[in-house]
Amino acid sequence: MRRKTLNIIGLLLFFLLWQLIPMVGLVNPDYLPPFSDAIMKIPTEIGKGTLQAALLESLLHYAIGFGGALLLAIPLGVAMGRFRVIESLLYPVEEMVRPIPPIAWIPVAIIWFGYTPWAAGFIIFIGAFFPTLINTYDGVRGVSRTDIEAAITLGVRDELTMIRKIVLPASLPNIFTGVRVSNAAAWMCLVAGEMFGAGGGIGLELTLSRNYMDMARIFAYMLILGVIGLSSDIGFRRYESKVLRWRKGVVA
Amino acid sequence: MSKIVVRDLTKRFGDLLVIKDLSFDVKERELLCMVGPSGCGKSTILRILVGLDTDFEGEVMIDGEPVIGHNPKIGLVFQEGALFMWRTVLGNVEFGLEVKGVDKKRRREISMDAIRMVGLEGFENCYPHELSGGMKQRAALARVLVNDPEILLMDEPFAAVDAQTRNILQEELIDLWHRTGNTILFVTHSIDEAVYLGDRIIVLDRRPTRVRATFDNTIPRPRDRTSAPCVELRRKILGVLKEIRAGVKEDFTTFK
Numbered sequence: 001m002r003r004k005t006l007n008i009i010g011l012l013l014f015f016l017l018w019q020l021i022p023m024v025g026l027v028n029p030d031y032l033p034p035f036s037d038a039i040m041k042i043p044t045e046i047g048k049g050t051l052q053a054a055l056l057e058s059l060l061h062y063a064i065g066f067g068g069a070l071l072l073a074i075p076l077g078v079a080m081g082r083f084r085v086i087e088s089l090l091y092p093v094e095e096m097v098r099p100i101p102p103i104a105w106i107p108v109a110i111i112w113f114g115y116t117p118w119a120a121g122f123i124i125f126i127g128a129f130f131p132t133l134i135n136t137y138d139g140v141r142g143v144s145r146t147d148i149e150a151a152i153t154l155g156v157r158d159e160l161t162m163i164r165k166i167v168l169p170a171s172l173p174n175i176f177t178g179v180r181v182s183n184a185a186a187w188m189c190l191v192a193g194e195m196f197g198a199g200g201g202i203g204l205e206l207t208l209s210r211n212y213m214d215m216a217r218i219f220a221y222m223l224i225l226g227v228i229g230l231s232s233d234i235g236f237r238r239y240e241s242k243v244l245r246w247r248k249g250v251v252a
Numbered sequence: 253m254s255k256i257v258v259r260d261l262t263k264r265f266g267d268l269l270v271i272k273d274l275s276f277d278v279k280e281r282e283l284l285c286m287v288g289p290s291g292c293g294k295s296t297i298l299r300i301l302v303g304l305d306t307d308f309e310g311e312v313m314i315d316g317e318p319v320i321g322h323n324p325k326i327g328l329v330f331q332e333g334a335l336f337m338w339r340t341v342l343g344n345v346e347f348g349l350e351v352k353g354v355d356k357k358r359r360r361e362i363s364m365d366a367i368r369m370v371g372l373e374g375f376e377n378c379y380p381h382e383l384s385g386g387m388k389q390r391a392a393l394a395r396v397l398v399n400d401p402e403i404l405l406m407d408e409p410f411a412a413v414d415a416q417t418r419n420i421l422q423e424e425l426i427d428l429w430h431r432t433g434n435t436i437l438f439v440t441h442s443i444d445e446a447v448y449l450g451d452r453i454i455v456l457d458r459r460p461t462r463v464r465a466t467f468d469n470t471i472p473r474p475r476d477r478t479s480a481p482c483v484e485l486r487r488k489i490l491g492v493l494k495e496i497r498a499g500v501k502e503d504f505t506t507f508k
Binding site for chain 1: 299302303304322324326327328330334336337338339340347348350351352379380381395396399
């Protein structure tokens with residue numbers, strides 16, 4: 001409880017500073033508008049309908065990219081962790097493609113998909129894919145031999161059952177870590193992709209605001225991004241601690 | 253009638269000869285204890301019997317049939333239980349039935365029976381990290397029992413448990429064995445445990461492993477650990493183990 005109170009006090013202090021610094025003239029409010037200006041932009045934007053539209057577009061991009069990444073990265077990570085042949089084939093490719101910053105894929109995405117949601121989705125996909133892949137792969141390789149052998153002596157005969165009943169649950173903590181990192185990467189790529197005009201969304205609104213020189217509007221949309229990031233991470237953590245109840249005490 | 257027959261078993265790990273021409277039998281419904289110096293391949297023997305390690309020479313038969321892969325007649329209780337951390341006690345115990353495709357209701361009945369049998373009722377919804385060492389071993393035993401094995405292989409199951417709990421678990425194992433009529437091969441490094449439990453005790457040599465000595469243990473049950481016959485048998489086994497150790501020393505001197 002004390003901790004939560006302090007958390008809230010910290011946030012309030014941050015907003016207060018943000019409010020005061022431009023107000024007392026420490027910085028030019030044209031460049032850093034006070035917190036109140038930014039927050040007041042939100043009802044205006046909702047009134048115009050732009051915020052909801054941008055949010056919906058962004059969520060669509062997020063769903064395409066992040067969803068697609070998880071759908072592909074988890075099975076592939078499992079396959080790489082379980083089958084030596086697949087691991088040997090894919091590992092070098094993966095190691096070469098992964099270091100390319102997802103942002104570098106923006107021109108490719110726009111040429112391939114045009115200014116559509118698929119372009120933004122693709123960039124997000126690239127950003128979100130690797131963290132989940134790598135962590136799943138690591139987790140699967142780390143499944144203890146004893147667990148596998150215990151399962152065999154208890155009657156597991158086929159690989160599919162082994163994966164479903166042993167490999168996936170045992171590597172779930174790693175998979176969750178991957179998904180959380182992927183989530184953060186997804187939002188980063190989402191804004192970057194949208195700023196380039198790939199499919200509209202919050203990122204595009206940021207670029208437009210810059211064109212209007214509307215600093216309060218820029219900060220208003222940035223605030224929205226911060227809130228989305230924070231709440232999605234809290235959401236993941238909540239879900240994680242519920243699903244991984246068995247880990248309490250294992251990791252102090 | 254021999255339940256397990258091992259003839260001239262030889263096992264190498266690369267160039268290292270671990271077991272050489274090992275032969276022994278386990279009779280039906282017998283409780284056989286196996287002791288030996290650490291690193292002598294006791295766990296390897298169990299892994300071979302249960303079908304986890306098929307890379308060996310010699311003959312290994314269960315009920316007259318050669319071992320190829322895991323035989324459902326055999327259950328193995330691992331060192332320190334090896335429970336699945338992500339499953340509750342009930343989830344762990346149900347595992348074997350789940351894999352077999354037994355329906356949920358029946359699964360629960362059998363599992364709860366096994367949980368009661370090992371004295372863990374009330375803890376069925378606990379996760380392994382919430383259990384003491386002794387409770388983990390009980391859960392591990394229940395997990396194997398639901399598969400209704402004819403043969404129980406136990407790999408130093410009580411090694412990580414405190415002395416008092418270990419004595420209780422040993423007594424309970426004897427009860428369970430009387431009730432189920434299993435054949436049990438029990439590997440341990442504790443001579444006290446072997447003398448308390450075993451119908452017969454096999455002492456293994458150091459690497460390359462073979463049988464160094466066999467002791468029939470006809471001391472009537474329930475056994476008193478401090479009784480003269482128990483002490484006497486322990487002394488004999490200790491003597492053999494001492495010889496084995498002395499042999500190691502000789503080797504070192506010749507090695508120089």
